[in-house]
Amino acid sequence: MASGDNDGSSVSGRLRSRDLLHAGLAVALLLGVWSVDGLEVSTGKVSSIEAMNGSTVLLPCTYSSCIGIQNLYFSWKFNDNGTHLKLCEAEIPKEKVEPKVHVYRDRVEFVGSSKTNNISILLWNITFEDEGEYICFARNPKEKNRNHSAIFTLIVVDQMKEVDNRLTILIVSIVGGVIGLVIIIMVIKALVVHFLMKDSEKTKECLVSSSGNDNTENGLSGAKADNKGTPKA
Numbered sequence: 001m002a003s004g005d006n007d008g009s010s011v012s013g014r015l016r017s018r019d020l021l022h023a024g025l026a027v028a029l030l031l032g033v034w035s036v037d038g039l040e041v042s043t044g045k046v047s048s049i050e051a052m053n054g055s056t057v058l059l060p061c062t063y064s065s066c067i068g069i070q071n072l073y074f075s076w077k078f079n080d081n082g083t084h085l086k087l088c089e090a091e092i093p094k095e096k097v098e099p100k101v102h103v104y105r106d107r108v109e110f111v112g113s114s115k116t117n118n119i120s121i122l123l124w125n126i127t128f129e130d131e132g133e134y135i136c137f138a139r140n141p142k143e144k145n146r147n148h149s150a151i152f153t154l155i156v157v158d159q160m161k162e163v164d165n166r167l168t169i170l171i172v173s174i175v176g177g178v179i180g181l182v183i184i185i186m187v188i189k190a191l192v193v194h195f196l197m198k199d200s201e202k203t204k205e206c207l208v209s210s211s212g213n214d215n216t217e218n219g220l221s222g223a224k225a226d227n228k229g230t231p232k233a
């Protein structure tokens with residue numbers, strides 16, 4: 001930290017001491033960098049999409065260039081586990097001139113248009129293998145072949161998820177029903193015990209004491225077994 005700060009101050013100090021010629025040179029260099037950075041490739045605000053298997057998705061990509069294009073080369077590649085498979089490529093000779101697109105993969109369709117600087121593609125009937133990164137690449141010879149690319153991520157989700165949810169709801173309702181049934185049985189049992197209590201005066205005290213034990217020993221599992229045996233005997 002400290003050494004870095006020292007370097008920074010010494011650099012700025014040197015810059016301050018330098019003459020106007022050097023400053024002018026730096027500005028010229030910056031302008032040069034700017035003018036070279038003419039082309040921009042973008043997949044839009046959303047850089048990923050979730051789609052169901054079997055559906056057809058649009059992989060969006062547009063370009064823009066302030067210095068104009070000439071023989072703009074573009075391609076779409078799929079990052080398949082590190083290896084880049086080329087899906088399609090083309091050259092746009094001039095602005096507003098539609099490219100002749102070479103498509104190398106099944107289910108890939110070019111749907112862009114030079115009129116709207118659109119180089120999007122459609123991917124038909126997606127499968128789980130299609131999940132991954134799609135790279136929209138463009139190179140404009142007008143700016144010293146600088147490479148530009150944008151990445152779009154496709155996530156393939158299973159259609160069965162909805163069914164799974166329904167299954168979960170089914171299981172939950174079955175479990176709920178069983179618990180409800182158990183509660184009803186317990187209530188009936190309690191009522192039966194209650195009526196038995198009323199029936200015979202002699203056994204009443206015994207049952208009351210045993211049920212009292214049951215209530216208090218709910219948490220103590222160890223003594224429970226012994227107590228359960230006593231009413232039977």
Ligand SMILES: *[C@@H]1O[C@H](CO)[C@@H](O)[C@H](O)[C@H]1NC(C)=O
Nearest residue numbers: 052053054055157158159160
């Ligand atoms: C999506 O995948 C599931 C499970 O792999 C499969 O059962 C279903 O048929 C697939 N849907 C389509 C439209 O391919």
Ligand SMILES: *[C@@H]1O[C@H](CO)[C@@H](O)[C@H](O)[C@H]1NC(C)=O
Nearest residue numbers: 079080081082083084129132
């Ligand atoms: C490719 O993916 C598999 C599993 O999906 C993985 O085991 C393998 O290491 C990956 N290979 C490379 C080159 O990334």
Ligand SMILES: *[C@@H]1O[C@H](CO)[C@@H](O)[C@H](O)[C@H]1NC(C)=O
Nearest residue numbers: 054106107108109123124125
């Ligand atoms: C996509 O699937 C549908 C129905 O399975 C089929 O008719 C169509 O030809 C497929 N499209 C492509 C481009 O594979």
Ligand SMILES: *[C@@H]1O[C@H](CO)[C@@H](O)[C@H](O)[C@H]1NC(C)=O
Nearest residue numbers: 058060062111112116118120
């Ligand atoms: C590019 O073209 C496709 C197909 O016509 C369209 O769906 C998409 O919205 C366009 N994208 C932009 C950014 O104009």
Ligand SMILES: *[C@@H]1O[C@H](CO)[C@@H](O)[C@H](O)[C@H]1NC(C)=O
Nearest residue numbers: 137139143144145146147148
């Ligand atoms: C652009 O990418 C290509 C390979 O696709 C490479 O050969 C070339 O050197 C790159 N150009 C620059 C200026 O990085």
